[in-house]
Amino acid sequence: MRFTVATLSLAMLTACSDANNPAPDATSTTAPVASEVVAEPTQNNGWSLGYMAAVANPYATDAAVQMLERGGHAVDAAIAAHAVLGLVEPESSGLGGGGFMVVYEQASQNVRFLDGRETAPAGASPDMFMQDGEPAGFLDAWQSGKAIGVPGAVALYKLAHDNYGKLPWADLFAPAIRLANEGFEVSGKLAGYLPQMAQISRLDENPGAAEYFYPDGAPIQAGSMLRNPDYANTLQRIANEGPQAFYSGEIAEAMAASAQAGDNGGTMTIDDIAGYAAVEREAICGTWRVYNICSATPPSSGAMQIMIANLYDRLLPDNPSQQQQIRAFVDAQRLAYADRDYYFADPDHVTVPVQQLLNTQYLQHRGDNPAAPGATPQHGDPALVLGNDNAIRWAQDSTQEPAGTTHLSIVDSEGNAISATMTVEAAFGSGRWAAGFLLNNEMTDFARDYYADQPQAANMIRPGARPRSSMSPTIILDDDNKLFMVTGSPGGNSIPAYTAKSILGIVDWGMSVExxxxxxxxxARGDTVRVEINREPGQTQADSLRAAGYDVQESDGENSGLHVILVTDDELVGAADPRREGSVSAGSVNP
Structure with missing residues (x-):
């Protein structure tokens, strides 16, 4: 079946950006791809809705469209778009970070998960962020070389392209190379971060980053043209030589040197970098009503989308009001976050009981026993409820996860889809620079508290491990296993809530995609419920939840960056989050 919503006009499928910072004209500065090769069309599979790309910056949307217009796979478009995002949106993601891709193949109706999460260096240790018996402050940890994990983005590109790509590898980087060499218009989002970053970080002091973002000691301004020839050179080498140009030789040496530099340097070595591998995993899929929600398995938090949706139904009264719907959404989040925080980590290093947490009997038990509004929600114990496994005992989680990251949703002209969330963790990652890009601070996504005489946290720092992530790239299928929705968002620990809102809003709350x-x-994670009050009816929701006994924290703005594509009977309907500067572009490819 298909779920039909109000149609968006073409005028609404344009850049959603700050009114005081119009989106740049990407077509004026983005290069044509290097080759005129057009992908061979596959057999007619009944798909007639064309393509759509919803990406976090118009330059990157344009790069995706260039690939889609040539018949490229959604994966080709995603790689081209993200290579551009690393240039024009370096505060959110880039080559020095990692990410997750969930891919749907229309012909086979299969969904797969590609894991490009960063890994801890061999020299990492559980207590590396402890100082004098206490965890170091986040700002100190964030800006240190210890925070840097081995980047996974380029290996993720290659794994995705090997599995799904249709266009030549080198062609995918041509738009970003052209922009880096010729220059791009600095957005208000990028420029707006820089004055504050100079106050709270070392971005304006670190070699390379300081000269790039603060030329002559002053932050770059919105609307100015910015070139990055070092980034162009790095991409050109990756295009010509493949990922080995990134994971060995001069680029790897520059990354290791940057990570090790200074009094608070880290342990990442060229051997750590050379040993990195992206991983293909089974996607986690679960039924909800007539839909099949598919997302990324741990170390991602994608399973929370299945948990929240099913808990929501169990908490929802008959004929609910909007306030009752919101309260069910809040309580479902509180339960799902409590379980996620306690159990989720790298599945290659710990046992994560995902299937037990998604068991209908367990979810029913959790839904029958929600935390009282004024109480702290506690994790459940599926072993106790199901009686089929030994209980797992971990320390309470202490992980913090700042609101960074980017997301892109793409459907190609054959109905294949990708939901990809990419990150360098906090804004501008670690602030450390190498070969034209910033290095991540993903090691702060582990639990930084460590006491040798106390139980370990599931998400404890372990050499070679991938830190837990809130990133939740999600693809939803209908009851015929056909594509229904592509969604996801940046936003740190809030990503599961942002993404779930998009699903419930469209399916259950009768809203258009926009x-x-x-x-x-x-x-709703932990003791408080944070409500965005600068958008209607946020204040009403905050007041209602407070009256019901919840500890409400009012927020004047949120850092979501949802990019959503909905498949209706007649068309693709998309939206980019108005809180950021993303855009949506659609079209068709003639066979």
Whole structure:
């Protein structure tokens, strides 16, 4: 079946950006791809809805469209778009970070998960962020070389392209190379971060980053043209030589040297970098109503989308009011976050009981026993409820996860889809620079508290491990296993809440795609419920939840960056989050 919503006009499928910072004209500065090769069309599979790309910056959307217009796979478009995002949106993601891709193949109706999460260096240790018996402050940890994990983005590109790509590898980097060499217009989002970053970080002091973002000691301004020839050179080498140009030789040496530099340097070596591998995993899929929600398995938090949706139904009264719907959404989040925080980590290093947490009997038990509004939600114990496994005992989680990251949703002209969330963790990652890009601070996504005489946290720092992530790239299929929705968001620990809002808003709250994306964000993790009050009806929701006994924290703005594509009977309907500067572009490819 298909779920039909109000149609968006073409005028609404344009850049959603700050009114005081119009989106740049990407077509004026983005190069044509290097080759005129057009992908051979596959057999007619009944798909007639064309393509769509919803990406976090118009330059990157344009790069995706260039690949889609040539018949490229959604994966080709995603790689080209993200290579551009690393240039024009370096505060959110880039080559020095990693990410997750969930891919749907229309012909086979299969969904797969590609894991490009960064890994801890061999020299990492559980207590590396402890100082005098206490965890170091986040700012100190964030800006240190210890925070840098081995980047996974380029290996993820290659794994995805090997599995799904249709266009030549080198062609995917041509738009970003051209922009880096010729220059791009600095956005208000990028420029707006820089004055504050100079106050709270070392971005304006670190070699390379300081000269790039603060030429002559002053932050770059919105609307100015910025070139990055070092980034162009790095991409050109990756295009010509493949990932080995990144994971060995001069680029790897520059990354290791940057990570090790200074009094608070880290342990990442060229051997750590050379040993990195992206991983293909089974996607986690679970039924909800007539849909099949598919997302990324741990170390991602994608399973929370299945948990929240099913808990929501169990908490929802008959004929609910909007306030009752919101309260069910809040309580479902509180339960799902409590379980996620306690159990989720790298599945290659710990046992994560995902299937037990998604068991209908367990979810029913959790839904029958929600935390009282004024109480702290506690994790459940599926072993106790199901009686089929030994209980797992971990320390309570202490992980913090700042609101960074980027997301892109793409459907190609054959109905294949990708939901990809990419990151360098906090804004501008670690602030450390190498070969034209910033290095991540993903090691702060582990639990930084460590006491040798106390139980370990599931998400403890372990050499070679991938830190837990809130990133939740999600693809939803209908009851015929056909594509229904592509969604996801940046936003640190709030990502599961942002993404779930888009799903419930469209499916259950009767909203258009655009209205669901713009609806006030409500995040219910731990003791507080944070409500975005600068969007209607946010204040009403905050007041109602407070009256019901919840500890409400009012927020004047949220850092979501939802990019959503909905498949209707007649067309693709998309939206980019108005809180950021993303855009949506659609079209068709003639056979």
């Amino acid at each position: 209205d669901a994306v713009a609806f006030p964000n409500i995040i």
